Amino acid sequence: MSFDLQHGAFSQSLAALPSALRFGSFLLLFGVIAQCLRAVYKRFGTHRNASRATTPQIKHVHSQTFPPSQRRLLASIDARFTPDKDDIDPSELSKSVLEMDADYRRADPKSFLFSGIRVGEVLALGDFPNYAALSEVPLPEPLEDFDINATLPRPYRPFRWPYHQTMAIQRMEPDYWIELESTYLNMVQHRLDIFAQYGKDVLRALPGSELACKELMEMVIQFLCARYPRQFSLEGRTFVNGIRGKNFDLDGGGDPLMFLLENVPEDFAIMLRDPETGSYRFRAGVICASTGWSLGTKIGLGLPGIHSPVPDYKEKMEMSMDRFFTKMPTNKPVQRGAWGFEVGQHLYVPPGHPELSRDVASDPSVRPEDLFFRVDWQTLRRLPLSGAIVFNFKAYFYPVAELRGEPYVPSLALKVVSDSKGNLLQYKKTAPLAHMLHPLLREFERHQMETGLMEADWEHRTLEENPFFPGWREKWTRQQAELGK
DSSP: OOOOTTTSHHHHHHHTSOHHHHHHHHHHHHHHHHHHHHHHIIIIITHHHHHHHHHHHHHTTTTTOOOOOOGGGHHHHOTTSOOOOSOOOHHHHHHHBOOTTOOGGGSOTTSBOTTSOBHHHHHHHOSSOOHHHHHTOOOOOOOTTOOGGGOOOOOOOOOOSSOOSSOOOEEOOGGGSSOOOTTHHHHHHHHHHHHHHHGGGTEEEOTTOHHHHHHHHHHHHHHHHHHOTTTEEEETTEEEETTTTEEEETTSOOOHHHHHHHHOOSEEEEEEEOTTTSOEEEEEEEOOOOBSOOHHHHTTOBHHHHTTTSTTIIIIIHHHHHHHHHHOOTTOOEEEEEEEEEESOOSOBOTTOGGGGOOGGGOTTOOGGGEEEEEEEEEEEEOTTTOOEEEEEEEEEEEGGGGGGSTTHHHHHHHHHHHSOHHHHHHHTOGGGHHHHHHHHHHHHHHHHHHTSSOTTOOOOOOTTTTSOTTHHHHHHHHHHHHTO
């Protein structure tokens, strides 16, 4: 059937009608056509604009989401504050929350931090408030007889099977937020040397991170003095580091991140909430133990930008990570471990470093004793006042030979580096070492079967002791006793 209005069958039928009916039919026809055009335009013509209109909603999906506030606890640590049991309406909080790059010291005291605490309340608390009470994370048990020269790092072995790209987090052990051991002096000096060479590529703070940096420094000081009372103390406004034999004047207006660099051989990255989107961005930190990246290449980025090289991050982890960061409570810090096999003990390998392009597969000088198992033991916690999320980690290097006597560990490691997804193994960069690492792990596996450390029919799985292994504490204690002789 033709729809030609001049020559088709429809036109001929229309001509046979009286003029009044013809006019009404034309009106009806044009009405139908107009409705169709409107429907088509609505469906297709505005598609591009509709996409633009929905983009901000996706981008700002967390703009009204704030972490659980610790404001209710202010009255419990300071009598000047009155109990406040009512939660602050997120819509009201978003109207008066401090901008991400604003210095709290110059802000309106009535304005809010995204933690739900007012700037004036933070200023009234002053220095060194009771962070354990504010965060609901207890201070560590003191190590009265701690001997740093006879202390080894715990033997972390965070292997999992099946091995998928997940956060793989556990509840943080409050006693082990910061761990000190026998490499302390050498490692602090090594990190200072790295800073002297690379400067802002390893230590930097963007505007708006002032409170979080100060808060983190004070929490670290309280932890060190509680955990290691014979090694550290706070005398008035002077921090005494007995291991280094140095005093630090906290009234001198020094950089909190420099203080951390001088006293704690761990890395810290401070993430702040962007009030525009509700997502979190890397705004300050000190990082001297990165491989293939640096603080300088990541500062200012959000979680997707930071993790862009991580396999399956966008597909499997981005949404869950965003949700986790926006809602993470202060009283539930977590821990996890990242690992890899490396030649040597290279703490800081930034982009362009010769070690990144080294062809270890064809290097005849590389021997089995040069292989190390590296673990970056990480914790993640929210600070109670600023609301910042602090990611801190410490790199440990264990000779691969250490794995030989650890039940199930060599077999589990071999399974992971042999049978995991290709993109995960490529990210771990295990292929260049496979010719040496795989035979070594197989020999360790065979040894354990012959000596009864592992059953011949054992099925690969994540160990119940994860991130450790059966008998780890006995081995750790024995090795430390030998070190202290």
